[in-house]
Amino acid sequence: MNRINAPRGTRDIVYPEISHWQMLEARIREFYSRFLYREIRTPMFERSELFQRGIGDTTEVVQKEMYTFQDKAGRSLTLRPENTASVVRAAIENNLFDALFPLRFFYIGPMFRYDKPQKGRYRQFHQFGIEVFREESAELDAEVVYAAYAFLEELGLREISLEINSVGCDECRPAYLRVLQQAAQARRDELCADCRRKVDSNPLRIFDCKQPGCRSAAATLPTIAAHLCPGCAGHFVGLQAGLDTYSVPYKVNERMVRGLDYYTRTAFEITSDRLGAQNAILGGGRYNRLIRDLGGPDIPGVGFAAGMERLLLHLEISPENEPSLCFLACQSAEFRPQVMKLARVLWQAGYHAYVDYSNANLKKQFRRSDRMAANFTLVLGEEEAAEGKVTVKDMTRQEQVRIPQQELLKWMNQRK
Known part of the structure; x- marks a missing residue:
C-alpha cells in the first residue's frame, strides 16, 4: 500500500x-x-x-x-x-x-x-x-x-x-496613484502580465514584483x-x-x-x-x-x-539546560514496582525519567540508556532490592554508587 x-x-x-x-x-x-x-x-x-x-x-x-x-x-x-x-x-x-x-x-x-x-x-x-x-x-x-x-x-x-x-x-494617496498609473501605463510593454493588470487595478503592487523587467521599470516610476x-x-x-x-x-x-x-x-x-x-x-x-x-x-x-x-x-540555538535524564533499569520484572516508585519520586521532583518496561536483559537496557544519552542509569536487582538500595551510574563522571532508595533524591540534588 x-x-x-x-x-x-x-x-x-x-x-x-x-x-x-x-x-x-x-x-x-x-x-x-x-x-x-x-x-x-x-x-x-x-x-x-x-x-x-x-x-x-x-x-x-x-x-x-x-x-x-x-x-x-x-x-x-x-x-x-x-x-x-x-x-x-x-x-x-x-x-x-x-x-x-x-x-x-x-x-x-x-x-x-x-x-x-x-x-x-x-x-x-x-x-x-x-x-x-x-x-x-x-x-x-x-x-x-x-x-x-x-x-x-x-x-x-x-x-x-x-x-x-x-x-x-x-x-x-489617490492623487499619487493617478500619477503612478499614468507613468506605469507608459512603461506597460516592459511589465509582466500580472503587472500589466495591476496598472489599472493596483499600480502600487508593481513595486513588489521580482521580475527583472518589472524591477527595471519600477525604478523609473515616481514615488x-x-x-x-x-x-x-x-x-x-x-x-x-x-x-x-x-x-x-x-x-x-x-x-x-x-x-x-x-x-x-x-x-x-x-x-x-x-x-x-x-x-x-x-x-x-x-x-x-x-x-x-x-x-x-x-x-x-x-x-x-x-x-x-x-x-x-x-539562529544558532543552543539547547537550554534541561533537568537530568535518568534511565531506570531492573534485573527482572519482579523488581519493576520498586523502579516505578523511584521514577514517581524523580518525576515529582522535576527530573526527566524513563522506565524500561521491556523485560530485556541488563546489557540491552544499558545500550538503550547510552542511546538516550542518559545522565544517570539507575539499576535495581536482587541485591539492591534485598538491601533497600539502588545502584546509580553517573554517566558523565563515570562513577557508580549504591545508595539507600530513600536517599536517592537527596543524592541527585547534590549532583546538580
Whole structure:
C-alpha cells in the first residue's frame, strides 16, 4: 500500500528541531511582555469576507494565494493568510476597545498561503506579530519598529537591514496613484502580465514584483515622497526622529511598499542578505482605516509580523539546560514496582525519567540508556532490592554508587 506523505508546502516539526521552536516562542513571550503586549489566539479559519475587505480584493494574497472553501452550510471560509485582520475582528467582536488598556497584543501561530515552496517559505507557515490599537503618534511607530529590531538583535542576528517608507493616506494617496498609473501605463510593454493588470487595478503592487523587467521599470516610476500631504510628511519625519532616539539604524526606501492594501503612512521591512532573493524576515506598518473598514470604531492601528521559519534559519540555538535524564533499569520484572516508585519520586521532583518496561536483559537496557544519552542509569536487582538500595551510574563522571532508595533524591540534588 502506498504511503501517504504530508501535502506539498507543509512539513512536520519533530525532535530535536521542535525544541528550537519552543525556545523561540518562549523568547517571544518574555520579550514582548516587557512592552505590555498580551497574547491573543484567533481561529485558523475565518469568513472569507474578512480578508477580502481587510487585505484588499486586488492583492496577490486574495486573488491567488488564499485557501478558500465552502463549509457544509455553503458559507465561504478561508484559512487565515495573515493575522492582523483576525486580531482586529476579535477585538471588535469581544469589545476589547472598551475592556482593555493599553490595546497591545501579540500572537504566534500558523498561516496559510498557496505559494511556491522554497527555502524558508511554506504553504503552511508560522508567524509571530504584534498589534497596537488606538495610538497614532509617530513615536509609537518608532517604538514598534524598535521592538522588532531589538528582538532580532537580542536573538543574536547581526546581518539585518531596516528599510522604512511612508505610503501616504486616504488624503494624499489617490492623487499619487493617478500619477503612478499614468507613468506605469507608459512603461506597460516592459511589465509582466500580472503587472500589466495591476496598472489599472493596483499600480502600487508593481513595486513588489521580482521580475527583472518589472524591477527595471519600477525604478523609473515616481514615488509617493513628493506627494505626501503635510500630515503624512510630518508623521514620517517624526518616525525617523523616533528611530534616531531609539538608536535604530535605518534606510529610507521610497519604493518599498507592503503587499497588503490596508497600510497607511508608516511601512517598514527588515531583511537579511543570508536568504537570497526571498530575504524578508519581518514587515509591518500602520493601518489607520482597517478597524473602521471591518466594522469597528474609527481608531488607528500599527503592527508587524515575522516569519518564524525564516527567522529560525538565521539562529544558532543552543539547547537550554534541561533537568537530568535518568534511565531506570531492573534485573527482572519482579523488581519493576520498586523502579516505578523511584521514577514517581524523580518525576515529582522535576527530573526527566524513563522506565524500561521491556523485560530485556541488563546489557540491552544499558545500550538503550547510552542511546538516550542518559545522565544517570539507575539499576535495581536482587541485591539492591534485598538491601533497600539502588545502584546509580553517573554517566558523565563515570562513577557508580549504591545508595539507600530513600536517599536517592537527596543524592541527585547534590549532583546538580
